[in-house]
Amino acid sequence: MRGKWWVPYAFLAPPLVMYSIWVLLPIFQTLYLSFTNWDGVSPSINFVGLSNFKRLFEDPYFVTSLWNNVKWLVGFTMISVPGGLGIAMFLNQKFTGSKVYKVLMYLPMTLSFVVIGQMWSWILEPQGALNSFLNLFGIHEIGWLSDPDIVTYSLIMAALWRQIPYAMVIFLAGLNQVPSELVEAAYVDGANSWQRFFHVILPMLRPATVVAITVNIIDSLRAFDIVYVMTRGGPFYSSSVMANYMYIQAFNNYQMGYGAAIAVIQFLITLGFIVIYMRNVLRREEA
Amino acid sequence: MRKFSLMVVLGMVFLSIIGVANQKLIINSYMSDPAPRKVFAELVNQFKALHPDYDVTVNTFAHEDFKTLLRTWLNSSNAPDVVTWFAGERMRYFASKGLLEPLDDVFKDNFELYFPAAFKSASEYNGHIYFVPLSWYWWGVYYRKSIFEKLGLKVPITWWQFKETCEKLKKAGYIPITIGTKYLWTAAGWFDYLDMRINGLDYHMKLTAGKIPYTDEGVKKVFEYWKQLIDAGYFISNHTSYSWQEAANFLFTGKAAMYLMGQFIRDVAPKDVVNDLGFFRFPIINGNVGLYEDTPIDGFMIPARASHKDAAKVFLKFIASKEAQEFFASHLGRLAANKSVPAPDLSARKGLDMILKSDGVMQFYDRDTNPQMATAGMNAFVEFMVYPDRVNSILKNLEMQRERIYKIHK
Amino acid sequence: MKKILFHAFAIILVTVWLFPFMVTLFTSFKTMDNLMTSRSWWLPPKVWHTENYLKAWKDANMSRYFLNTFIITIPAVLGTLFLSSLGAFALSWYRFKFSKVILMIFVGGMLVPFQMLLIPVYRLSIQLGIYNTYWGVILFHIAFQIGFCTFFLRNFMKTIPASIFDAAMIDGAKHFTIYSKIVLPLTVPALAALGILEFTWIWNDYLWSLILIQSDKYKPITLGLATLQGEWVTQWNTMAAGSIIAAVVPLVVFLMFQRYFIEGLTAGSVKG
Incomplete structure (x- = not known):
């Protein structure tokens, strides 16, 4: 559409100004704060160079948090993606009523993590539903949320409850793009179901898979709510993730500078995946 | 009573001079358990009846949330006018940052008219009063009298007797000691008592002031004694997933027999259990070391950035009064900070007696320690309770934290 | 079989x-x-x-939190939709130098970890005097969601046939008139899908109210529920009733408009 050069900028100004104030500028401010030892209280902000970052890697709790994020990442990509795909394939069959099952599976996605955390804490309580159930088979009390070696996996399990349906949605949308003639053609050629899946459907789902994987990675790296609501990262930070540790350092211990440094590390790690995602978007743009 | 009415009159005069009607007064409170919440609400109602000009709002927060939110409030431009808090180091931390309003014009010269002289040091910083005590309480080993009776157990006096009691309870199928360490501080109670009983109060105060390394032999000894109970399996399992109230439930339902806890455990006890709850002094470990106790003081402060400081001061004066303190203490069975209020009931008299017979008192680990150090310390205590064998690496890490926090350079 | x-x-x-x-x-x-x-x-x-529900609703203050969530969510959703439709209109129908860069900034910003924004947004809200008010959260949600919504609406607006605009241009309509009278009405399906999606996201937000709100008076239901965990920790039934109350609105909205919800989610396929 033609017009004076400033016309599009006039339209963009209101959203762009708000976006800059609340999103873009803060990114740079956090970068700046990560080089200071601001405590959130003092009026003066002292520049301390890289010492926050140096301290991070000597801080056993940060290392635990980072390592836990790796577990989340593996859990999300290795379970949520294939799980979502499997359930999508299964429910995509054209039987009457399959839509009802899909809707029911979507339900966890509509819930807040606070609610999800609360629901799962009754499952995972020492005397909770899961242990009471296992007890029927003579299995002794397991500390799902209290055993430092288990707790992170319990949290990932609760998060997957919502994440798998999300991956499923992405794959169901992808499956819609697979022309049924193609699948039928494979039938005519006599391909069995597995061959059909691997050689016809899966290649067609490539874009959906890329989206599902990147989204899951980005989500796994910014996991916060469920950890904070269920364990606050405890016991003694054994279930902490970077996002949660950052919050605790910045807002509970009031080490804003140190917290900012954690956020920056988290940002840098995520950045790579953000770039992959954006390149994907750009490519779609150009196509 | 005369003093009280005089105060009311003075308050009125004060108000008429500055000529404000319906001044606002916003109080943020951590009294979130139903019993103290109710008593405090009634106390505020009494204040409202005396001062109808004030428009009082009380915001109540869950205890653990309150602790993390307070700093945010103190920094914000619309800070509340009055906040509940703890005496000692935890108050001083904020006073030192200039975030609290000095109360000298109200309490400077007459603090001791209201409160025992001993409370003054816990309420001041740099010679200024910042804190108005409301109540205080003792810690003790709470236990189920009926269980002890049933097994014919006597209240243990020494460490050796205490362990024997635990052993008998365990054999009889009870959980000897319950504890909920999800929010960490309950473990600090154990650390306080063990350190005070083994190394004495001076040592412990130096430690909480950051002057003794956590790798010191004395500290190691504390953990050796603690380990005896852990290794014998006397503590409840999975304690890291319980809050202190959830852990108390095991005591109330009769599955567990003992709980090292503050007097406020009675606030959450069901009616039919309250009278079956007794307490005894933490056992003696070394006969040559005096008997010291944890006696935390709770009260109020005014943020420096509060918008209605005059109203807040009127409220704090009301809080300091004998009537208000007596009302609060008697309904919750705590000890009033005001020295003219007697101990409200038998249990409180017993508690007061225990404190009076002690050789010295402190507040509590996380009230006497720098907040950052306290967080690190309490995490370490809980980690130790789960992995007692890691004691050396835990203490080494704690010592690293101490050196960083107190800026000690070797 | x-x-x-x-x-x-x-x-x-x-x-x-x-x-x-x-x-x-x-x-x-x-x-x-x-x-x-x-x-x-x-x-x-x-x-x-059923008395647990009554207890949660009245004694545990859920009614207040419930109302607050509406007060926060509705203006936030409407504001986001309005502002991002402006941006999307510019990005989809004008050719100008920085259009791709600006689009990428919007896309990139929505993927940034929230932790990068926490401290500065908290400080900013205090400086602006909107800390602990509805506005503090509402304005942040609007600003933050603009990235995703602009991207989403722009993709939709691109599919509107150009002939419509040409006709309007010949009639001499002003740019804003074209936006408000022609493009917006055609975008309604996308706005609906997006609105439903944003409604559930903002309704379910926890972190930002945790940072920006302190009084019971303003707390939304997620924050309120988390507060209750501290206070009613041993009252499982009341907490469960509270959880169901917190879940019921997004659930009903989803069941009523699930087609929109899923369409929005798949078209966006970005976040959750």
Whole structure:
């Protein structure tokens, strides 16, 4: 559409100004704060160079948090993606009523993590539903949320409850793009179901898979709510993730500078995946 | 009573001079358990009846949330006018940052008219009063009298007797000691008592002031004694997933027999259990070391950035009064900070007696320690309770934290 | 035969999946005595006790939190939709130098970890005097969601045939008129899908109210529920009732508009 050069900028100004104030500028401010030892209280902000970052890697709790994020990442990509795909394939069959099952599976996605955390804490309580159930088979009390070696996996399990349906949605949308003639053609050629899946459907789902994987990675790296609501990262930070540790350092211990440094590390790690995602978007743009 | 009415009159005069009607007064409170919440609400109602000009709002927060939110409030431009808090180091931390309003014009010269002289040091910083005590309480080993009776157990006096009691309870199928360490501080109670009983109060105060390394032999000894109970399996399992109230439930339902806890455990006890709850002094470990106790003081402060400081001061004066303190203490069975209020009931008299017979008192680990150090310390205590064998690496890490926090350079 | 197998397996899947939800639902109707004596969480209550809901609603202040969530969510959703439709209009129908860069900034910003924004946004809100007000959260949500919504609406607006604009241009319509009278009405389906999606996201937000709100008076339901965890920690049934109350609005909205919800989610396929 033609017009004076400033016309599009006039339209963009209101959203762009708000976006800059609340999103873009803060990114740079956090970068700046990560080089200071601001405590959130003092009026003066002292520049301390890289010492926050140096301290991070000597801080056993940060290392635990980072390592836990790796577990989340593996859990999300290795379970949520294939799980979502499997359930999508299964429910995509054209039987009457399959839509009802899909809707029911979507339900966890509509819930807040606070609610999800609360629901799962009754499952995972020492005397909770899961242990009471296992007890029927003579299995002794397991500390799902209290055993430092288990707790992170319990949290990932609760998060997957919502994440798998999300991956499923992405794959169901992808499956819609697979022309049924193609699948039928494979039938005519006599391909069995597995061959059909691997050689016809899966290649067609490539874009959906890329989206599902990147989204899951980005989500796994910014996991916060469920950890904070269920364990606050405890016991003694054994279930902490970077996002949660950052919050605790910045807002509970009031080490804003140190917290900012954690956020920056988290940002840098995520950045790579953000770039992959954006390149994907750009490519779609150009196509 | 005369003093009280005089105060009311003075308050009125004060108000008429500055000529404000319906001044606002916003109080943020951590009294979130139903019993103290109710008593405090009634106390505020009494204040409202005396001062109808004030428009009082009380915001109540869950205890653990309150602790993390307070700093945010103190920094914000619309800070509340009055906040509940703890005496000692935890108050001083904020006073030192200039975030609290000095109360000298109200309490400077007459603090001791209201409160025992001993409370003054816990309420001041740099010679200024910042804190108005409301109540205080003792810690003790709470236990189920009926269980002890049933097994014919006597209240243990020494460490050796205490362990024997635990052993008998365990054999009889009870959980000897319950504890909920999800929010960490309950473990600090154990650390306080063990350190005070083994190394004495001076040592412990130096430690909480950051002057003794956590790798010191004395500290190691504390953990050796603690380990005896852990290794014998006397503590409840999975304690890291319980809050202190959830852990108390095991005591109330009769599955567990003992709980090292503050007097406020009675606030959450069901009616039919309250009278079956007794307490005894933490056992003696070394006969040559005096008997010291944890006696935390709770009260109020005014943020420096509060918008209605005059109203807040009127409220704090009301809080300091004998009537208000007596009302609060008697309904919750705590000890009033005001020295003219007697101990409200038998249990409180017993508690007061225990404190009076002690050789010295402190507040509590996380009230006497720098907040950052306290967080690190309490995490370490809980980690130790789960992995007692890691004691050396835990203490080494704690010592690293101490050196960083107190800026000690070797 | 295949059909039976499908249904059998699907029913097992859904039952297992919704197990946590059912446990919570059942718990919300039981008494504490019942819960303490029988650990059969998975069994429905013998007598359905509705008083837990009353307790959660009144004593536990859920009614206030419930109302607050509406007060925050509705303006936030409308504001986001309005502002991002402006941006999307510019990015989809004008050719100008920085259009791609600006688009990428919007896309990139929505993927940034929230932790990068926490401290500065908290400080900013205090400086602007909107800390602990509805506006603090509302404005942040609007600003933050603009990235995703602009991207989403722009993609939709691109599909509007150009001939419509040409006709309007010939008629001499002003740019804003074209936006408001022609493009917006055509964008309604996308706005609806997006609106539903944003509604559930903002309704379910926890972190930002945790940072930006302190008073009970302004707390939304997620924050309120988390507060209750501290206060009603031993009252599982009341907490369960509170959880169900917090869940019910997004659930109903989803069930009513699930087509929009899923369309929005798949078209966006970006975040959750």
